[in-house]
Amino acid sequence: MIRDLLRTAYRSALPLLYSKTNYKLFLNTALGYMDLRLQQLASVTDYFSGFVRPVPIMAPFGKSMLVIAPHQDDEAIGCGGALVAQVRAGGKGFVVLLQDGGDEHAEGGMTRGELVEMRNGESRQSAECAGIEPPTFLSHASLKADSARLAEELRSIIADRRVDAIFTPWLLDGHPDHREANYILARVLADMKWKGRVFGYEVWGLCIPNVILPIDEVIDVKLRMLKCFHYANRALDYVNTTKGLNMFRARLLAAGTCSHAECFFEAPVSEFIELVGRVQAAEGRPGRA
Numbered sequence: 001m002i003r004d005l006l007r008t009a010y011r012s013a014l015p016l017l018y019s020k021t022n023y024k025l026f027l028n029t030a031l032g033y034m035d036l037r038l039q040q041l042a043s044v045t046d047y048f049s050g051f052v053r054p055v056p057i058m059a060p061f062g063k064s065m066l067v068i069a070p071h072q073d074d075e076a077i078g079c080g081g082a083l084v085a086q087v088r089a090g091g092k093g094f095v096v097l098l099q100d101g102g103d104e105h106a107e108g109g110m111t112r113g114e115l116v117e118m119r120n121g122e123s124r125q126s127a128e129c130a131g132i133e134p135p136t137f138l139s140h141a142s143l144k145a146d147s148a149r150l151a152e153e154l155r156s157i158i159a160d161r162r163v164d165a166i167f168t169p170w171l172l173d174g175h176p177d178h179r180e181a182n183y184i185l186a187r188v189l190a191d192m193k194w195k196g197r198v199f200g201y202e203v204w205g206l207c208i209p210n211v212i213l214p215i216d217e218v219i220d221v222k223l224r225m226l227k228c229f230h231y232a233n234r235a236l237d238y239v240n241t242t243k244g245l246n247m248f249r250a251r252l253l254a255a256g257t258c259s260h261a262e263c264f265f266e267a268p269v270s271e272f273i274e275l276v277g278r279v280q281a282a283e284g285r286p287g288r289a
Contacts, residue, residue, distance in 0.1 A: 054209040054210055054211055054212040054252050054263060055210065055211050055212070056211075056212055056213075056214065056253065056257075057211045057212065057213050057264075057266075058085070058089075058213065058214075059082065059085035059086045059088070059089040059091065059213075060085075060086050060089035060090060060091035061082070061086055061091065061164065061165035061197065061199075062091065062163075062164020062165050062196065062197070063091055063092060063162070063164055064091065064092045064093075064094070064161050064162050064163050064164050064165075065082070065083070065086045065091060065092065065093045065094070065163070065164065065165045065166075065167065066093075066094050066095075066096065066157065066158065066161060066163040066165070066166050066167070067079055067083060067093070067094070067095045067096070067166075067167045067168075067201075068096055068098065068154070068166060068167065068168040068169075068181055068185060069095055069096065069097050069098065069123075069135070069169075070097075070098050070099050070143065070169060070175070070177040070178055070180070070181045071097070071098075071099055071101050071119075071177065072097060072101045072119040072120065072122055072123040072229065072232070073122070073123070073126075073226070073229040073232045073238060074169060074178075074203050075095045075097075075123070075126070075135070076126050076130075076222065076225040076226050076228075076229065076238075076242075077202075077203050077226065077238060077242050078167070078169060078170075078201030078202055078203050078262070079167045079199070079201045079262060079264070080126075080130065080221075080222035080225045080226065081213060081215030081218050081219065081222045081246070081260070081262045082167065082199075082201075082213055082215075082262055082264075083095075083130045083132060084130050084131065084215075084218040084221045084222060084225075085213065085215065085217075085218050087130065087131045087132060088131075088217075088218065092132075092161075093130065093132045094132065094133070094135075094136070094157075094161055094163075095123070095127060095132065095135035095136070096135060096136045096138065096154065096157055097120070097123060097135050097136065097137045097138060097139075098138050098140060098143055098150060098177075098181055098184075099139075099140055099141070099142075099143055099177060100112070100116045100137075100139040100140060100141055101115065101116055101119040101120070102115045102116040102119075102141070103141075108231075112141075115231075116139065118231060119229075119231055119232075120135075120137055122228050122229045122230060122231065122232075123135050123137075123228075123229075125228040126225040126226075126228040126229065129221060129224045129225045129228065130221065130225055136157060138150060138153055138154075143177050143180040143181060143184065144176075144180050147180065147183065147184050147187070150184050151184050151187050151188050154184060154185065154188050155188045155191070155192065158188065158192065158194060159192070163194075163196060164196045164197070165196050165197045165198075165199065166185065166196060166197070166198050166199070167199045167200075167201050167264070168181055168182055168185050168198065168199070168200060168201070169181055169182065169200065169201060169203055170200035170201060170202055170203070170205060170206075170207035170265060171200055171265075171275060171276060171279055172205060172207075172279065173202075173203055173204050173205045174204045174205050175203070175204050178203060178204070179279065179283075182200075182276050182279075183276060183280060183285070185198075185276075186272065186273045186276035186277070189269050189272070189273060190273050194269060195269065196269070197266060197268070198266065198267050198268070198269060198272040199211070199264040199265070199266050200264055200265040200266075200267075201262070201264055202245065202262075202263060202264075206263075207263055207264060207265045208265050209249070209252060209263035209264065209265065210264075210265055210266055211263070211264050211265075211266045212249065212252055212253060212261050212262070212263050212264075213261060213262045213263075213264070214250070214253065214257060214258035214260070214261050215246060215258070215260050215261060215262055216258045216259055216260050219243070219246065219259075219260045222242075222246075223239055223242075223243060226238050226239045226242055227239055243260070246260040246261055246262060247259060247260055249261045249262065249263045
C-alpha cells in the first residue's frame with residue numbers, strides 16, 4: 001500500500017519539479033495522495049530530492065529576517081548559515097524561541113528554571129557568534145496548549161520587526177513541536193496582510209528542497225554557533241551531524257559549486273497556508289488556514 005501511494009506520488013510529481021515555480025502543482029498532486037505518516041516518510045527518506053531541482057539563492061533575504069525556533073539550537077542547526085549570510089550581506093537577523101526547552105530538567109538533575117536558563121544562555125552565545133542580538137524568548141512550556149497566546153506574540157514580533165522573510169522548521173519534520181510552530185505561524189499569517197517569503201528549514205528531517213543556499217563562506221561561524229549548545233551536544237553531536245548534513249546537501253549543486261549548503265522549502269504566504277491546512281487535515285487537526 002505504501003509503495004503504491006509513493007509510486008503514484010512520484011509519477012505525478014516527476015514532470016513538475018524541475019524548478020520551484022511548479023511546486024504548487026506538486027502540492028496538489030503528490031502530497032495530496034498521502035496521509036501525514038506517508039508525507040513524513042517521503043520527506044525523512046529524502047524521497048523527492050532525486051527529481052527536485054533546487055534553485056540556488058543568496059542573502060540578503062530582504063532587510064529583516066526572522067527565524068522561528070521551537071527549541072534552543074534549532075535556529076543554528078537549520079539556518080545558522082543563512083543567519084550569518086544575512087548579516088554579512090547587510091541585512092538584519094532575529095531569532096524567536098517559542099518553547100522554554102525545560103522538558104528534560106528531571107533527567108538532568110535540575111529544576112525546570114535552571115535548565116531553561118542554561119539553554120537560553122547557550123542561545124545567547126550562539127546569537128553573539130552570528131553577530132545578531134539575543135533571541136526573544138517566549139518561554140512557553142507547551143506550544144499546543146499555548147498556541148493562541150503564541151500567535152498573538154508572534155504577530156506582534158513580525159509587525160514590529162518589519163520582517164521580510166520568515167524561516168520556520170520544515171512542516172513535515174518529525175518533531176510535533178516543529179509542526180505546531182507552523183500551525184501557529186499559518187494562523188498568524190492568515191490574519192495579517194504580510195507579503196514576505198516563508199522558508200522551511202531542516203532539523204530532524206529532510207525537507208523537499210526547492211531552494212538551496214551555499215554556505216562555504218560562513219560554515220566556520222555556523223559550527224561555532226552549534227558548539228555553544230553544550231547541553232544538547234552531550235546527547236547528540238550536533239556539530240558534526242549538522243556539518244555532515246550540509247556537506248550532503250551540497251551534492252544537489254553542480255560539482256565544485258560548494259562543499260556545504262543549507263536546503264529550504266520556500267513558499268509564498270498563500271501556498272504556505274494552504275500546505276499547512278493540508279498537513280493539519282492529514283493529522284486530523286482542524287485548521288484555520
